[in-house]
Amino acid sequence: MLFLLLVLSVLGGGSCSSPDVQCLIINLEYLKCTWSHGKLPEVNYTFSFKFSPMRNYMNCSRYLQEGGPNIGCIIDKPDRFKKLYINLSHSNGTRVWDQQFDMVNKVKLNPPHNLSVEVNRQNQELWLYWNHSVKSNCRENQVMYRRNEESQWQFSTLLPADFYSLPQASLKSQYEFKVKTRVSNTCGMSEFWSDWGPPVWWYPAEQSNQTGPELGVDFQHKDRDAVTPGRKVLYPVMEHLPPRGHGVSV
Ligand SMILES: *[C@@H]1O[C@H](CO)[C@@H](O)[C@H](O)[C@H]1NC(C)=O
Ligand SMILES: *[C@@H]1O[C@H](CO)[C@@H](O)[C@H](O)[C@H]1NC(C)=O
Ligand SMILES: *[C@@H]1O[C@H](CO)[C@@H](O)[C@H](O)[C@H]1NC(C)=O
Ligand SMILES: *[C@@H]1O[C@H](CO)[C@@H](O)[C@H](O)[C@H]1NC(C)=O
Ligand SMILES: *[C@@H]1O[C@H](CO)[C@@H](O)[C@H](O)[C@H]1NC(C)=O
Ligand SMILES: *[C@@H]1O[C@H](CO)[C@@H](O)[C@H](O)[C@H]1NC(C)=O
Ligand SMILES: *[C@@H]1O[C@H](CO)[C@@H](O)[C@H](O)[C@H]1NC(C)=O
Numbered sequence: 093m094l095f096l097l098l099v100l101s102v103l104g105g106g107s108c109s110s111p112d113v114q115c116l117i118i119n120l121e122y123l124k125c126t127w128s129h130g131k132l133p134e135v136n137y138t139f140s141f142k143f144s145p146m147r148n149y150m151n152c153s154r155y156l157q158e159g160g161p162n163i164g165c166i167i168d169k170p171d172r173f174k175k176l177y178i179n180l181s182h183s184n185g186t187r188v189w190d191q192q193f194d195m196v197n198k199v200k201l202n203p204p205h206n207l208s209v210e211v212n213r214q215n216q217e218l219w220l221y222w223n224h225s226v227k228s229n230c231r232e233n234q235v236m237y238r239r240n241e242e243s244q245w246q247f248s249t250l251l252p253a254d255f256y257s258l259p260q261a262s263l264k265s266q267y268e269f270k271v272k273t274r275v276s277n278t279c280g281m282s283e284f285w286s287d288w289g290p291p292v293w294w295y296p297a298e299q300s301n302q303t304g305p306e307l308g309v310d311f312q313h314k315d316r317d318a319v320t321p322g323r324k325v326l327y328p329v330m331e332h333l334p335p336r337g338h339g340v341s342v
Contacts, residue, residue, distance in 0.1 A: 123172075197282050198282065218257070
């Protein structure tokens, strides 16, 4: 009898189980909590939150909606070093779920931007640079790159600064680079990496005044270090290249 009751309560609990709420701090700018995860919730939940147990809950002021019910909430200026208390309830108030989250390590940054490649011909090095809105001493980075399209992706070690140098580069080859970043140990290590940012390419000079290899875009290459070999110079490498077939001139 007891067993049956247990089974029944488990089964009964299934449909009313606590909604799976996931919260992330996006780019250290805002907090995003979601509870739909691909499928529309059957219930239109009401979301409230607070950053201190002593306070009153505040109602969500920016719901994420997708064709009807609320599927998430955006909270501006979160304090990630304080515990997040959430209260999700049926909009008719009949059921309430309270949960607590530690947000310190739940940060997902935007990918780095403004990638550029420089070459040091004398040392056969390619240098990759990028920018990010979060200061660099709060982040660590990783670069992935491949020589030619057929090659395996290679991954750098974790990089404390916003540049990477690829030694022993084959300057007769094409290289493709991508970068990702995350909050580092110095600022409360995040469990999450950013997505990989858009790629940037380096082309050998021989290919540069042809149409970019298989890219269908015009690409002008100015070999500015021809005059002073070995000096690091900025190459006009394509940034944030659109998908193939969308022609742009650089
Ligand atoms: C939140 O919304 C509920 C229902 O609309 C309302 O009763 C309550 O006063 C609101 N709370 C705050 C802090 O605004
Ligand atoms: C869900 O509730 C929100 C307010 O929290 C309301 O704006 C929205 O219209 C509701 N959606 C549905 C499908 O009831
Ligand atoms: C959670 O929200 C519901 C509906 O807004 C409210 O009735 C309930 O008191 C809240 N729970 C807590 C612990 O404040
Ligand atoms: C509240 O909503 C739930 C889910 O839609 C429903 O099962 C329940 O009957 C509602 N309660 C009231 C008092 O309307
Ligand atoms: C991106 O690069 C451009 C030109 O190289 C520069 O003007 C701009 O300030 C850079 N953006 C950031 C966020 O550093
Ligand atoms: C962007 O990166 C370049 C190259 O590393 C650097 O010179 C510049 O200061 C950076 N801009 C910002 C806003 O950090
Ligand atoms: C680049 O273009 C110029 C003029 O179109 C041509 O003379 C030269 O041979 C080309 N260089 C290469 C490496 O293809």
